[in-house]
Amino acid sequence: DAGVIQSPRHEVTEMGQEVTLRCKPISGHDYLFWYRQTMMRGLELLIYFNNNVPIDDSGMPEDRFSAKMPNASFSTLKIQPSEPRDSAVYFCASSFTAGGNTIYFGEGSWLTVV
Amino acid sequence: GQQVMQIPQYQHVQEGEDFTTYCNSSTTLSNIQWYKQRPGGHPVFLIQLVKSGEVKKQKRLTFQFGEAKKNSSLHITATQTTDVGTYFCAGLPLNSGYSTLTFGKGTMLLVSP
Numbered sequence: 300d301a302g303v304i305q306s307p308r309h310e311v312t313e314m315g316q317e318v319t320l321r322c323k324p325i326s327g328h329d330y331l332f333w334y335r336q337t338m339m340r341g342l343e344l345l346i347y348f349n350n351n352v353p354i355d356d357s358g359m360p361e362d363r364f365s366a367k368m369p370n371a372s373f374s375t376l377k378i379q380p381s382e383p384r385d386s387a388v389y390f391c392a393s394s395f396t397a398g399g400n401t402i403y404f405g406e407g408s409w410l411t412v413v
Numbered sequence: 414g415q416q417v418m419q420i421p422q423y424q425h426v427q428e429g430e431d432f433t434t435y436c437n438s439s440t441t442l443s444n445i446q447w448y449k450q451r452p453g454g455h456p457v458f459l460i461q462l463v464k465s466g467e468v469k470k471q472k473r474l475t476f477q478f479g480e481a482k483k484n485s486s487l488h489i490t491a492t493q494t495t496d497v498g499t500y501f502c503a504g505l506p507l508n509s510g511y512s513t514l515t516f517g518k519g520t521m522l523l524v525s526p
Contacts, residue, residue: 332513341518342456343499355513390455401446402503402514404455 301325302404311411317379322410323372327338330401333366333376334390342390348374360403381412415440415506419517422503424440424501427525434520445485446514448501456501484505492524 304323312318324331332347342344352369359366363382368374370376378385416439428513436445444463448456453493460469462478469476473500485504489496499521503514 302446330513344513344516347496347513400449401458401461402456404457 305405309409315380320376322374323391328393330394332392336388383412417517423521425523441507442504443507445504451498459509
């Protein structure tokens, strides 16, 4: 299996621009997670889906952030408009069942907003 | 909500020294998992502990789950430079229903040759 695939791997954008991060989970996994990692805040869960349905988005920092999962093999995390404080590594991850089973992380999207 | 605390936040050891990181949960856990993240990499699953008092070993790594299922530890014997990285624990609350793992903030390990 190719694992969780994220794109882009690196993005540098100007403040105010829209950013779209993409994720393809491992085939057969029914949970998909979006995490954000910074030195200050560590690894934060932003939102997770089960069978393409958003279950908990309480970690989404504000309305500028939105996530969708139109089908079992694709998800997006969008930031509009982006701000410098959004600079972080964004990880997509998937698992077969929430919690009890292993969470497989993608390699991350490194976002810098200048 | 549930909180998972890890200590220390950071540790720098000489190669060959031992290392231990501790994980404490504010609530009783159904299970706990440990992940390792190499510098510039992504978290990778190491192990899962489920039973009260459980001890598991992976070569030089020893993982323990407390009797009360609220704490856990990871001990590395005779560290090597390949052990460098951040170690995260992640716990699932007992009777959590529709929930997911809560990650600690991690312990960053630096090993000098």
